Amino acid sequence: MTTARASGPLLLGVRHHGPGSARAVRAALDAARPRAVLIEGPPEGDALLSLAADEQMRPPVALLAHAVDDPGRAAFWPFAEFSPEWVAIRWALAGDVPVRFIDLPAAHSLAMAEAGTDRDEGSAEEDGPPAAVPVDPIRVLAGTAGYDDPERWWEDVVEHRAPGSGEAAGPLAAFAALGEAMTALREVYGDGGHPRDAVREAYMRVQLRTAAKEFGDDFAVVCGAWHVPALRTRTTLTADRALLKGLPKAKAELTWVPWTHQRLARHSGYGAGIESPGWYQHLFAAPDRPIERWMTKVAGLLRDEDRFVSSAHVIEAVRLAETLAAMRGRPLAGLSETTDAIRAVMCEGSDVPLALVRDRLVVGSTLGEVPDTAPAVPLQRDLTRQQRTLRLKPEAGERETEFDLRKETDASRSRLLHRLRVLGIGWGEPAAGRGSTGTFRESWRLRWEPELYVRVAEAGVWGTTVLSAATARAESDALAATALAEVTALAERCLLADLPAALPVVMRALADRAALDTDVGHLADALPALARTLRYGDVRSTDTTALGEVAAGLAERICVGLPPACTGLDADGAEALRRQVDGVHTAIGLLAGAVPSSADGLRERWRAVLHKLAVRDSVAGVIRGRAARLLLDDGHLDQDAAARLMGLALSPGTPPADAAAWIEGFVGGAAGGGMLLVHDERLLALVDSWLTGVPADTFTDVLPLLRRTFSAYEPGVRRTLGDLVRRGPAPAGSPGNGPAGGGTTAPGFGPVLDTARADAVVPVLRLLLGLDEHPATAEPEAPDAPAHPGRPATAAPARHDDPHLGETA
Structure with missing residues (x-):
């Protein structure tokens, strides 16, 4: 702290958010007992200062200023419990001493930010611009004292000074020396690369003159130490007003908002922050x-x-x-x-x-609190009310939560978060929850950031409640959307957010865009969102009849236009269309249950499309492979046909890159492709023989594609595949071929089902299922009297020396 009382007011130069500075300020105010206290901050906040004494006000908090006509233009002035400015405010309020802000008004700061002459954050955060500051006064002083770390120097000089004996002289003397050093720095560096400081300091000097007329010199000023030399400088009122003439101005509104310790930390992006707010809070609270x-x-x-x-x-x-x-x-x-x-x-x-x-x-993850009486836009008040009603409290730290949509409270929480997402207020983000095929469970990742108060203020133009604002925003977005996928995604959000009033507008826009859009890729991107919307609409008891008709129409058009669109594609285009095929396949499966009237016809048409894609040579390999895989998974392609398609795709005449693309489409990804190779030795043998036959000069070209394909498998699947390949094929007639024999297969596999070995499991299964009343005394079936017609009699129990015991079972 810097003191100068011989000829003027008590100037207390501090470093923002410093516990040592805060204690020194409190000691100086206790000793001097000034008649008024002036604080570096926006004067529009004077009307809000009394709230600092409210019992509900718990730092860290911040003054939020935003332009009335553009709430996105905002600035923050944060305060922690250990901020010297906060200590001075609380001291003045406790002693019924007038306290005022004297920095440049937020109306000018916000307007200057819009004009590109300033940054968006407030001046109490940073005494300079956001870009690299040419002069860091603390670093210069630390280097002069022989320190390589400016934070360690500041702690040694100020923060770690004991508040015991000599408090009236020791700390004040140290800050007096700091003030002299700042004066020397200003003489050398001028504004130090902070051109706006001249305007700010001119305004502060005007405010000091006003205070001197009212209180004489018996008042204290708490500001950044960098400004003290400028406030001591004797200038004329005319000169200061000349600097302030012609400043841009915007109408601003201010309020208190909670702040967080993370936002006080320097690594969060605020230049005047501190690296360890939790540590500083501890030093201040535990001297x-x-x-x-x-x-x-x-x-x-x-x-x-x-x-x-x-x-x-x-x-x-x-x-x-x-x-x-x-x-x-x-x-x-x-x-x-x-x-x-x-x-x-x-x-x-x-x-x-x-x-x-x-x-x-x-x-630390401390999140401050502000009183209910603090000014707020109506939308913020409605959001706060719902947060309390639903017991969904904002938290600074990130946490994951899960909602059961069958419960009314959880369903209401889900609707609130989805409505906020429609408004662009990203309090919660959907997260991948525990494995479940049901639609009644939602997982969210929640994290409240102070900037969300700005987003709420911006969204206030849409309505006074979350529901009305989200409805108006959805209607506006539907009319402004230019792409079909945008409207379908919006329709999904409207269903999830339960915005029935917005659905008619969204549906009209959806029908218009769907009728005009002829790009199959756009249609394929749009269909999955519609299918999910129908699925969630059923869970949330929402009428989705009209939506189902539009979705069925899109599916029909995709079936017609997809085969021609899959030809003549490069690698990137083929991969993108492969993902779209996956999405359409899943969507049609959902639509078949949501739109029963067209279920059978839609399935048959899609199945025919997949057959065309699987056998047409002009289609990209990754799409042909994926089509074959989808047909195989749905039971519309048998193992022999799948092996034949793979054999053709991996034939010697096929370029290695095309063959690798087919493999990626057929067994790529983590959706069971590895298990398919584990359980079908013919497919594994085809892949193995093709891979070993790839010429050396082209192997390096296909290796990245193969690595991407197989790296998606789970470790256990990769290990099993490696074991099978390492063991290699078994010769014909070996035990690994089973009773059918005839062929070269991997050990543990057989070309056909070994019914005798499979029947050996039946007695154990009957025992587990309780189908035998007296399993212990049951007589074994005679070999010539099979229990099931057309199946061999139950085989004798397998011997422990059977080399395949446990492999097939």
């Missing part, structure tokens, strides 16, 4: 024995994560941190010393648990 208390917090966190940490670890970590501080010549162990001690003593030298300590404690 006595801070290291011991910190190590206890860390031990508690690690214990909660099931790591063994005892009181002996805490004692040893404290001793090591203090020893390191003494060796490094520091007045108190800082964050670097405590971190090194925690790593060595509690984390056994590992950085993995140390990362948890940083995330949870050094940075």
